[in-house]
Amino acid sequence: MNQRSSRPTRLHTGPPLAPSPAVFQAIANVSSMGDRFELGVGRVEVGWHPFTDLLTDADVLEQRIGDVAERLGTAEARVAASILFQKLASRLCSPLFGAAVAHGLLVELDPGRVHWQPAPDGVLPLRTTDLAGWEIRDPERTAEWLYHTVMPGLLEPLAEAVQGVVKIAPGLLWGNVASSLAGTARALARIRPDLAGATLGLVRELLDLGHLRDKGELAEPAPGHPFFVRRSCCLYYRAQDGRKCGDCALDDPGARRDRWARAVRESQGAR
Template sequence: MAASPDTDRALRLVPQLAGFGRFFDVGIGAVPAGARPWTELASDPAALAGRIDGVARRLAPVERRVAASVMFQGLTARVWSPLIGAHLCHGVLLDLTPGALHWLPAPGGAVPLHCARPVVQREAAPGAVYERGRELLEPVATALRALLPISPRVLWGNSASTVAEALGAVTAARPELAERARELGEALTERGRHAGLGTWVPGAAPANRRYQRLSCCLYHRKSGVAPCEDCVLRSR
């Protein structure tokens, strides 16, 4: 069956996703003052540099490429979380297209996202979820690498890591979804840009599995910070 769009259902389910945490929250309705098009992050180097500089000031002192990595990881969390929440809980693709999505400048932390009139696609496969996330993130990753030297393995490792974090947030609240989360996690982290960047470590139960990345987000380069729990440096 071909996927079909559903706006009314999207307007009902999107506010529910915020219950899983701030990264799942997507504003809907009239676009608020000051909101900027998502596409600007890829098309306007000054806008992207401004985001990096804001994170650098918040984390100071820190190398600029570390700030860029942390900034991109925050964006990936904001993209994957609502996509994963909608698919796991409702079996749909939250169709956040680059042209429909806005972001709001914020001094630090999670960048607020807004979609005036969201749509969900019914009968959506996990591959469609991956492609929607990739479509949003890949142009930003390309623009970021044009600004400063940073490995694509770092950027896409960050992305895969936030997939795992989003899955964990949902299953912590909805443990009955653990098996579906396992299947979705493998589908998203073993595909495309994420392929080969990490592995799932078995636990006592499906919900206890954790993602072990084969790269590093660089945040440990800030003085006094230890490598993250899923960092390749810990496994070594």
Template sequence: MGPPETVAALDDLASLGPFFAVETDPAARAGGIWRPLAALYTDPEPLRRRIVEVGEFLHTDEDRVAASLTFQSLSARVVAPPVAIAALHGVVAPLEPQALYWRPVPSGPWPLWTATGESPWPSVAPSQLVDRLAELVIERHLRPLVDAVRAQVGVAESLLWGNAASSLAAALRLVGEQRPAAVHTARALADALLGYGPLAGTSSTGPAGRFRRRSCCLYYRTPEGGLCGDCVFDEPPAR
């Protein structure tokens, strides 16, 4: 894909929802306080602040609950754009941590920005698409984010990978729902990625294609929380 097509593909992501959007306008980059996403995985201060903000917003004093739900949101944010591009265009967009910038906002998903550049996105053989996408999403984004969150709060690693699986499954389900022509590709990518590396064993898929995780994000432990649609529990555990 050449530069005109890559810009159009990135700009089109916003129509799928705010977790998919990636800004490309140089004026937007110049007009705000943007920080390298790669630094978020190594600098404890922004992540620590976000966990505190999430805890305050949800009125919970349980650090592991705030950390889990912070990770849930951030994992959805970094997973959604590349998996959508892969499902819709059959390529792996160069959305590595060092190529993305984020901007703090009071609530909602953090905005992301990337420079599109003049280089085309290389084509990927269908047989290599899952491996290339997994390298980007799991190894370059999710694994560093898991480590960064666990360095702040001692939340179970398996729980965080369950959150990541939920984020990935939800993103590809939304792609299929909003772009019916890509539904089969999106489902195939979800099935392949959910069996990859640390995501393997974190979930199951029922006969009707219903995704269900094998852990709980702990949202039920917030004052106004309940169970998510893909939760391992049928009823909230006693607190």
């Protein structure tokens, strides 16, 4: 594998700025693909909280972790912290990944403009008051640019904040991000099979960058059907009604292969 720098890329030296209407339309289109891709855009009202509170206020973050722990029925804060981080990583990465693949746009989320809202299922909806985007005219650098739009300003500070309130291994957290990205790629390839090739190409490149490198392996037992096997565990199996996830490093390899084969057959209309 090529060793790549994890230093941020200055976007104004990269792709050309995209017209705002195109950026907003792209996010609206991607958001319609399903909950994991949803990102609200516009004015925030009562009930929405600054994303930066999760990064800078330990009491706010501990409350959110406590809420997830209660919902999961666990007394282990690290289990709840892991699941909260993974859900937020998916919410932050999925819309941007979808915009890059489906619309050729690199969309940047300014953490100062992002807000979250409590939800009964523990998955925090996100909303941003504004967006900026760039046209991708150099596809070979898409993964690098996308990585640097979500890591330095969003996920790295969030990981540091989580580790500040709960003792949890950084490799576990970055494994959660890798797993979330692989799940996003799988969902997008299923929704838009015409984009499966570009989707898999991008996620493979992302999984070879910085914190995501060596966090798991992406398999493709059938064309357009990606499955991820991570090298760490998100700890969900330790929740009250938890189980091993489909990409869990602790899962039996034979059972995993059977599950992959069944998923491929079902997606093709066979039983």
